[in-house]
């Protein structure tokens with residue numbers, strides 16, 4: 001929030017006036033992305049609300065200044081304060097944690113190391129149609145619900161409402177303590193080292209203003225889990241929610257589903273399963289994933305950014321004042337539907353990526369499902385790999401049908417808003433195996 005008093009003579013960006021105390025909170029309703037999008041059509045791309053600000057150019061021109069995070073209640077209680085990577089303030093602690101994460105868990109080399117594990121999981125997925133990949137990369141093995149206070153990983157995440165956050169934190173704390181103890185106990189055993197081993201190797205190391213202790217390691221573990229599950233929208237992670245949206249769109253557009261299957265038949269055939277090494281040849285599948293991330297960015301408002309210093313960006317020849325500590329909210333959902341960048345913005349048309357190099361990695365500002373710049377998603381490469389791989393498996397191994405003779409255009413696509421936006425109604429579809437093995 002910007003305090004107006006202090007900035008009386010400076011021009012804040014335009015926006016609705018709002019009420020005292022609540023500001024414009026009442027406007028947001030059930031679908032804040034859509035409301036913010038409509039407000040931006042009235043007030044412009046840089047907009048001031050007493051809740052936040054949204055603008056896209058900032059990502060490039062003011063990336064460093066907006067690379068911090070504001071303190072939030074959720075982060076304080078549920079993920080060990082601002083020690084977690086996602087919610088850490090910009091500074092040497094965040095820089096180092098991000099470096100460790102990039103190097104030890106999310107580098108291309110590490111992602112490749114776990115290729116065979118993802119393949120094993122894909123086979124299991126095809127058998128069980130349940131997704132559980134990243135858990136093994138982070139913790140080295142799958143932990144059952146009973147080991148998580150008997151309540152289940154997902155159910156504990158779901159209880160992340162403010163009142164319950166402290167209790168939730170305790171449940172996580174016990175679970176993480178157990179995982180750390182197990183890793184220390186089997187430290188010298190012959191096995192594939194996972195992310196926790198890598199973090200433990202840094203225990204005791206220090207910088208000028210921080211020291212990595214057991215608590216910091218737990219904070220890192222929790223933020224990775226936050227991306228595996230969401231505490232708003234049930235036991236799904238960012239990657240599997242994206243896969244669900246992609247499959248939903250393909251069910252609504254059977255001709256596109258056929259096109260992906262045809263491509264898979266040409267590249268892979270029907271006698272074996274898809275391998276990760278096939279991915280680069282699956283151009284249409286890639287377009288389907290991009291189009292899904294455009295229409296259904298699962299973290300639609302990204303994570304909130306915070307201004308480190310005052311700044312004065314220029315927009316349409318006007319100089320706006322953005323005070324230090326302002327919360328910056330970027331509406332990736334609205335950016336993907338911007339009529340000046342996308343033709344037929346509301347329609348699912350994978351072909352719109354044909355013959356251009358627009359991708360999802362934060363270089364093209366009309367499509368930012370992972371954010372952009374310094375604070376963009378650190379797990380992007382893993383997310384992209386998993387989404388392509390799982391979707392390819394599902395469409396290659398199965399034909400899909402909607403239940404009860406439902407027509408494709410009758411499939412509901414209502415969103416349930418949260419930090420991760422999933423389908424409001426579970427996707428129900430009937431698979432029939434189509435490979436010849």
Ligand code: HEM
Nearest residue numbers: 085086227238239299302303370371375376377378379383
């Ligand atoms: C399809 C999959 C995914 C999507 C769409 C996604 C999206 C995002 C978005 C939008 C942000 C915020 C960027 C910003 O504030 O500017 C973010 C941050 C982050 N993501 Fe992801 N994510 C995905 C998968 C993953 C995975 C698999 C991991 C880890 C295993 C991960 C770990 C993180 C972390 C740690 C941050 C915070 C980075 C920081 O603050 O420096 N994400 N993600």
